[in-house]
Amino acid sequence: MPSKSHFLDTSGENDPVWIHAEPYSKRPQFPKLTEDLTTDACVIGSGIAGVSTSYELVSRGVKVVMLEARDILSGESGRTSGHLSSGIDSGFTELVSKRGKDGARKAVDSHLYAINRVGEISKQLNIDCEYRQLPGYDISQYEKGQDGHEDDVKEFKEEAKIMNELGIKASYQENFAIRGWDGKIDQRDVVTYPGQATFHPTKYILGVLKWLTEQPNFQCYTRTRVMGVEEKGLLNKEVKVSTEAGHTVTCKNAVEATCVPLQKLSVVAELKYYRTYCIAVRVPKGSIEDCLIYDSMDPYHYVRFTACDEKDDYLILGGNDHKVGQENEAEQRYSELESWVRARFTHAGSVDYRWSGQTFEPIDYTAFIGKNQGQSHVYICTGDFGNGLTHGVLAGKLIADQITGVPNEWSKLYNPSRIPPLSQVPGTIAHDVEINTQYKRFLQSDIHDIEDLAPGSGGVLNPATKSPMAVYKDDAGKVHKFSALCPHMKGVVCWNNDEKSWDCPVHGSRFGKDGVGVMGPAKGNLPPADEASEALLKQSSAA
Secondary structure: OOOOOHHHOOOOOOOOHHHHOOOHHHOOOOOOOOOOEEEEEEEEOOOHHHHHHHHHHHHOOOOEEEEOOOOOOOOHHHHOOOEEOOOOOOOHHHHHHHHHHHHHHHHHHHHHHHHHHHHHHHHHOOOOOOOEEEEEEEEOOOOOOOOOHHHHHHHHHHHHHHHHHHOOOOEEEOOOOOOOOOOOOOOOOEEEEEEEEEOOHHHHHHHHHHHHHOOOOEEEEOOOOEEEEEEEOOOOOEEEEEEOOOOEEEEEEEEEOOOOOOOOOHHHHHEEEEEEEEEEEEEEOOOOOOOEEEEOOOOOOEEEEEEOOOOEEEEEEEEEEEEOOOOOOHHHHHHHHHHHHHHHOOOOOOEEEEEEEEEEEEOOOOOEEEEOOOOOOEEEEEOOOOOHHHHHHHHHHHHHHHHHOOOOOOHHHHOOOOOOOHHHHHHHHHHHHHHHHHHHHHHOOOEOOHHHOOOOEEEEEOOOOOOOEEEEEOOOOOEEEEEOEOOOOOOEOEEEOOOOEEEOOOOOOEEEOOOOEEEOOOOOOOOEOOHHHHHHHHHHHHO
């Protein structure tokens, strides 16, 4: 029996901390789609957005078919840091400047709804997922007394004022010290805000999925890659969802819960794509306050906790983000995270997990959730901006409301067809220019000879007379070759040596070392360049 590709389980070589208590082997298995089907709604993607949308629709009596390209929960929901926050990455001062106070207030309301909704559903379905509400703390990146600390404090006070105006009970507390922060680095003075939460995301999603599988109006198919979502007809439109294997799901409405829509441009061009890094460090149970911590660095550090064993918990620290495919210094980033923890929490023990994930930053700091641009029966959810878990949950309600005709006051805020204000035009142009410069990869070659590659590594070979080739040499020294052109917009991919993947610097598509597509907007896999690599890709996809 051929070995299963790790990229069918998750979107990177490194495993996230969540498999410590919920290993891949415990995840349910579903069949491939082997026939044409007709249903009310087709949900594409089995992460928190797809499962939440399916839950809300199935609960209302809608017949749902869920399709997943790989195995259940193999995308970014399984690689998150597990926070549920009403805080927005940009900060509320920036959000108000982009969307106005009414828009910012609706954003707060929707994220608070999501925080509470996870608690309600986990209680209702008896899901043991470590859900608990706790405070969030914003801290300065600078030590007390250092240049920059007072400037941060000034911004904190203004931010706390705006947060209260928007419905978050925030307060600035001078000299506040987080319990268990016992290192020499003194970053006291915080904005504190209650009513935030954390949980074990994969336990929660699998718990909801278990309930769904028990309902007569739900079906799920995995290893079923979607290659097209098209509206057909004039008056009584229907949606045709076509798969790589040639089967079609005909439905009244389709939902692309795929992190990034499987399409060429539109909202895809309005996102910035980042890799973010996490480590999970053992700390003695109860030694540090259970809370969410965010510092003011850009990109910022973020801290939360999850259970490890009877003796220890895991402190999860993340940060050190960078644009997808534009840097390859993971080891330094993990080392910086570990140093940050040990300088502040002297009880920190071993680092048991190190991994990275992907985030998507909308230019106007607001996600795109609802009817896709130019379509009336295809819905999308993208632009999580570091709040993918709450966005996924609130998207479940918003999209289900729109499909079933229930008015929702969040619709205008998250509308994918919204027109950005003129003030955003310079930023949009700068973003477009930065994206287009990534096509410089056509003039670059990572290696000049395949023999240059060490086992377990990859690189792009770009001969002057041929198309660029993505070359991976496995641990046994066997060479695998794929086209280096991303199937989405023909950007030249980059080798990610940390996650052993091919990452596109143009719009963030990613592929496993074996060519398996793990992140859109590209729909398919990397095209193999020879028969041996084609066999590997088929084996990896079908194992």
